[in-house]
Structures are given as structure tokens and as C-alpha cells.
Amino acid sequence: MKLSTLDKFNEIVIQMHDNPDADAVGSGYAIYKYFKSKGKNVRLVYGGKMKIKKSNMLLMIEELGIPVEHVKELEPPELLITVDCQYGEGNVQQFEAKDVAMIDHHNTGRVSDEMAEIRSHIVSCSTVCYDLLRNEGFDVNEDITVATALYYGLFMDSNELSEMRHPLDRDMVDELVINRALINRFTHANFTLQELETAGIAMVRYNYDENKRVSIIRSKPCDPNILGIIGDFVLQVDSIDVSIIFNETPDGYKLSVRSCVIEVGANDLAEFLTEGIGNGGGHLDKAGGFINKNKFIEKYDDQGIESYLFGRVDEYYESYDIVYAKMGLSDCSEFEEYEKLPYTYGYVRTTDLFEVGTEFRVRTLEGDVYLRSDEDIYLMIGYFGEVYAIERHNFKKKYQESEEPFLKKFDYEPSVMNFADSKMYSIMKYAKKCVCEAGTSIFAKQVNKPVKVFTKWEYDRYMYGVPGDYLCYSADDKNDIYLIKEEVFNKTYKLKEK
Numbered sequence: 001m002k003l004s005t006l007d008k009f010n011e012i013v014i015q016m017h018d019n020p021d022a023d024a025v026g027s028g029y030a031i032y033k034y035f036k037s038k039g040k041n042v043r044l045v046y047g048g049k050m051k052i053k054k055s056n057m058l059l060m061i062e063e064l065g066i067p068v069e070h071v072k073e074l075e076p077p078e079l080l081i082t083v084d085c086q087y088g089e090g091n092v093q094q095f096e097a098k099d100v101a102m103i104d105h106h107n108t109g110r111v112s113d114e115m116a117e118i119r120s121h122i123v124s125c126s127t128v129c130y131d132l133l134r135n136e137g138f139d140v141n142e143d144i145t146v147a148t149a150l151y152y153g154l155f156m157d158s159n160e161l162s163e164m165r166h167p168l169d170r171d172m173v174d175e176l177v178i179n180r181a182l183i184n185r186f187t188h189a190n191f192t193l194q195e196l197e198t199a200g201i202a203m204v205r206y207n208y209d210e211n212k213r214v215s216i217i218r219s220k221p222c223d224p225n226i227l228g229i230i231g232d233f234v235l236q237v238d239s240i241d242v243s244i245i246f247n248e249t250p251d252g253y254k255l256s257v258r259s260c261v262i263e264v265g266a267n268d269l270a271e272f273l274t275e276g277i278g279n280g281g282g283h284l285d286k287a288g289g290f291i292n293k294n295k296f297i298e299k300y301d302d303q304g305i306e307s308y309l310f311g312r313v314d315e316y317y318e319s320y321d322i323v324y325a326k327m328g329l330s331d332c333s334e335f336e337e338y339e340k341l342p343y344t345y346g347y348v349r350t351t352d353l354f355e356v357g358t359e360f361r362v363r364t365l366e367g368d369v370y371l372r373s374d375e376d377i378y379l380m381i382g383y384f385g386e387v388y389a390i391e392r393h394n395f396k397k398k399y400q401e402s403e404e405p406f407l408k409k410f411d412y413e414p415s416v417m418n419f420a421d422s423k424m425y426s427i428m429k430y431a432k433k434c435v436c437e438a439g440t441s442i443f444a445k446q447v448n449k450p451v452k453v454f455t456k457w458e459y460d461r462y463m464y465g466v467p468g469d470y471l472c473y474s475a476d477d478k479n480d481i482y483l484i485k486e487e488v489f490n491k492t493y494k495l496k497e498k
């Protein structure tokens, strides 16, 4: 959905879920400001029995001057927009409206269309709003209260930024100019005494696997941030290396994962625990995730969530391989030669982006990579918009360069940040088409257990492959080792005929 498709409406009500949290208020306020700037008649409301009473929320609304209204009934507006929730769901009072739009990041099975923007891989609805506004050229930094509200929304939905999953979440943190002192004040008015008790009870009832040094703790329904706090605390126990804290929500389970050992990336474990039934991710030490209840039941029937988690952790620990590209592969016997299918990709000359020698960061779906612009370094833009660096001589061997612009649209547009001015630049502007030369080949094998690959490029983390993905190395550089997702591989390579 493009936000401007809603510009044709004049009487607009933005509705947050009942008992709104920081993310709902941050999202609602930003969207409210957008329509205000268009001269619309707009209101920001929530329904339900409860009036907001958490002290951090009251502070947020008061200090940022957010015009939130608690309503019992509503004159049907021309357009109702639900934010951080979806019309007709249990957590949002249903009001009549002539038209309804939705902006959300919860996974209910509904997908985006011209009246809905639903992105469940994004950790906060505030991030989704930030992206919608950015696409309209609306400068969220023009008003510090808007930037601060969006930031606080993301901050609270990502356990104080520790469980961010998507590069867009990180872009937003980098770009927003906020009132940090205020965020600090909100943070110290975060929990109620009752929540302190909930945390205490959860910690007393821990489950523990002493061989793996893993603890799994179920908490009563609570603010998701409590989970992270319990996790951080539990991880300080001398005999615990990894902790998983979870609670039940109306539509699923919210998880918080913590790890203090390098062999277990909290983000990978969160992804693994939620694979196929939700989504998860974050950082190596702190991560979060969500399991959709319907999908869980569909796949695991009547298995209890605790036993699922313990079983899944076992699977994760069972084995994964580690590959250090700089050291090469010890055994290449099972690799087969594959041919790249003719396909048009994008490429960018790093010297088109910045002057030679400029240090910059490329942000991709797989993580950040640090580079220096050089006539010899190109960036490739792959099938799903994934970006990776390639040396010019290797590029020339594999692809046919053109000066034609590469105009493909991606879900996440890869961006680069120049360290000199800390500004972000879209690389798509500089992207040109290239077609892979027939006969370009690589060696690959499908992996049957998880693998962690430390590539020869300086990523801030390892690449993580799951069974089904392909471990590859290029025919002319045995140290150029990397992973390709099964889905991408099947669409872009075929077995070479002998």
C-alpha cells in the first residue's frame, strides 16, 4: 500500500489497538501527522474498556503532546485506519466505517493490498510507518516529537533495540533525530509493581537443561519487555549460557532469546525456533521471535509449547558445521558443478557511489558489510535484492556489463552509509544491468545440517545456512565460499551437463 492512495479521504480516524502500547501510539501519531500535513480532518483514537494507565505511556503522550482520545463510540468516518493491529481482530474494538485501511506488523495470515500494509518480518509497526512515510518523501525528522515517538515505538517492541530483525529497523534507528533525554525518562517509568511480581514468579519456575546449559522459562502474560529483562538477568547465572523466555499472547507466543556463547547466535536460535511457524531474529547475543498459534497447531498438533522448545533446542545443538572461507574447504568431493542460468542482475561500481578510498557500509538483508570504494570492487544485486561485493576481474568473467539502469523493485532497497558523513544513500540509483555469461559455473552442494560460514569479506557476522541451502565456492577462487538460499539457488542455477 502507498500511504498517498489514502489522500483522497478527508474525514480520517486512526485507531490503535485497545490498551495501546508505545508502538501503537508512535505509529498512530506519525500517520496522524502525515494526514494533518495534508490538511485532513483527522483523529487518533483507541477503544476498549481500559484507559491507558501505564506511567511510561502517560509520560509519552504528555511529553510529546500526542492527541490521543479514548472513545466508547464513533461516528462512522470516511476512512478508519487501524495501526499496530488489524480490523476485526480481538484486540481492537470494532467501529463502523465507510472504508478501512490497516498498517500492521502482526502475522494473522492477512497480506498487504492497496488498503493494507502488513509486514510481519518487521519488529515494530513504527518501522512500517517510517518506511511508508519515507516513501512519500515525508521528513519524519522535521518534527522531533514524531521522530521520538516512532523511535520509542520501535524501542519498546524490540526489547530496547536488542531484538531488531530487519535492516529497515536499523535504518530507522540510524536516521531518526530524537530527544534522547525523554526516551531515558520513559525507560525509567517502565514497569508496574505487578509486573515485577510476574517477573519474579517466572524466574522461580525455571526449566533447565544442565548438559546444554540452557534454561527455558514461561512467564505469565506480561509486557514483552519483561521477557527481555528476565532473559538478561537469567543469563548472569554461572551455569546458564542460553536462555529462552516466552509467554502466551492471544494469537501466539512471544519469545526472547539470550546467549553468551559464540557457538550459539541468539538470532539464529530465534530464527530456528520459529522456522515455518512465525519469525525471529536479532543480534548474536539478544534476539526475539514470535510463534503464530494457528501455524503451530497446524504443524505440531497437540504438542505442548515447552516440549516443542526443548526438542527444537536439542535439534539446534545436535550439529552445525563451521566454514572459514579464508582457510578453504577441507573436502570438496561432494560438490557438483552448476551453471548460472541467464538472468539479469544489477551491479554498482563502488567508485560511482563514492570517491576512491571512501569507507562505507552496505546494509543488506543478510547483515552489514564494510567496504572501501575501489575501481576493483563492484557490488552485485541479486535475485531478492541481496547485495554482495565482487572483485572486478571476477565480475567481468561472469557478467556482461551494460550502462542500462537496473530498475527492479525490492521489498528492502539496499542502502549504503558513508562513514565520513554518516548519511545513507540508496544504491539503486547507481545500479546498472548485467547479464550473466552463459557457462559461468560454480561448485555447490546442498547442506543437510546447519552451517555457519565466515566469508572472505568482512561481514559483522557469519552467514547462516539451514538444511536445503547450498554451500558454494566459485570455480576460479576456492576461498570465495558462500551460501545461497535454496529458493534462490533453484531459480538461478542448474546442474551442468557433462
Ligand SMILES: [Mn+2]
Residues within 6 Å of the ligand: 023, 024, 084, 105, 123, 124, 125, 157
Ligand atoms: Mn507493535
